[in-house]
Amino acid sequence: MLDALINFVSEVLELLGGVSDLTVKSIRSLRDIKKIPGPLLEQMNNFGVNSVPIVLFTSVFTGMVTAIQIAYQIRDYAPLDLLGAGVAKMVMMELGPVLTALVIAGRMGAGIAAELGTMRVTEQIDALECMAIDPIRYLVLPRILSGIIMVPILTVLAITVAITGAAFVSNVVVDLDYTTFFQGIKLYFVPKDLYGGLIKSIFFGLIVSLMGSYYGYYAKGGATGVGKATTQAVVSSSLLILLMDYVLGVFLFGK
Numbered sequence: 001m002l003d004a005l006i007n008f009v010s011e012v013l014e015l016l017g018g019v020s021d022l023t024v025k026s027i028r029s030l031r032d033i034k035k036i037p038g039p040l041l042e043q044m045n046n047f048g049v050n051s052v053p054i055v056l057f058t059s060v061f062t063g064m065v066t067a068i069q070i071a072y073q074i075r076d077y078a079p080l081d082l083l084g085a086g087v088a089k090m091v092m093m094e095l096g097p098v099l100t101a102l103v104i105a106g107r108m109g110a111g112i113a114a115e116l117g118t119m120r121v122t123e124q125i126d127a128l129e130c131m132a133i134d135p136i137r138y139l140v141l142p143r144i145l146s147g148i149i150m151v152p153i154l155t156v157l158a159i160t161v162a163i164t165g166a167a168f169v170s171n172v173v174v175d176l177d178y179t180t181f182f183q184g185i186k187l188y189f190v191p192k193d194l195y196g197g198l199i200k201s202i203f204f205g206l207i208v209s210l211m212g213s214y215y216g217y218y219a220k221g222g223a224t225g226v227g228k229a230t231t232q233a234v235v236s237s238s239l240l241i242l243l244m245d246y247v248l249g250v251f252l253f254g255k
Helices: 002-035 037-047 049-074 080-121 124-130 135-172 178-188 191-217 222-253
Strands: none
Touching: 002 037, 002 135, 002 191, 037 049, 037 080, 037 135, 049 080, 049 135, 080 124, 080 135, 080 178, 080 191, 080 222, 124 135, 135 178, 135 191, 191 222
């Protein structure tokens, strides 16, 4: 039992040290950001454009099921005129940012870890270093910046689609007209709800890209090591997203 605890603490400290070191190196490489427009645009395309279909699919059904469940909960206690406001607040503050981040973690977190891990075990990263090309600047920084930039944009898209899907279901299933649904959103809209969700998404994008880059960049052990790094990247990203969601939720909405 003691040995397992010591090993766990050792792994956590190693993770914190490695992630901190990679973060510091990435921040230092920002001074050369003008040298990476091509890789940055490529990674933004991977994070953003290529992730749109799965984000749309997830968010539209999230909005629809949220509308059904909130209508069921408030039917006997509050007027259905509040349905739009309830859906909007839930999607903007919680479901939109978190579910989008978890979807991106499964897609891009795994992809980044697999790509960088393959480059590491096939010595392509070592080759970059031999050519005096900073692999952090060329490989890691574009992915981190892309996550920070594109995840909030995808979150806005997810929120919009989720609310649209909720309005459609509210009209078809609950028989609530569109005017009443959106009027409820307008009456009870608080900018802090939307801004808070977007602030969350910035941190979530950083977590996904940073954890994927860390596990991929330091992968070892051939194909088995790459597979392990991919799994660790997704699991760590998902857990940290949920943890950060709680921390930011208390900080942003706890008062």
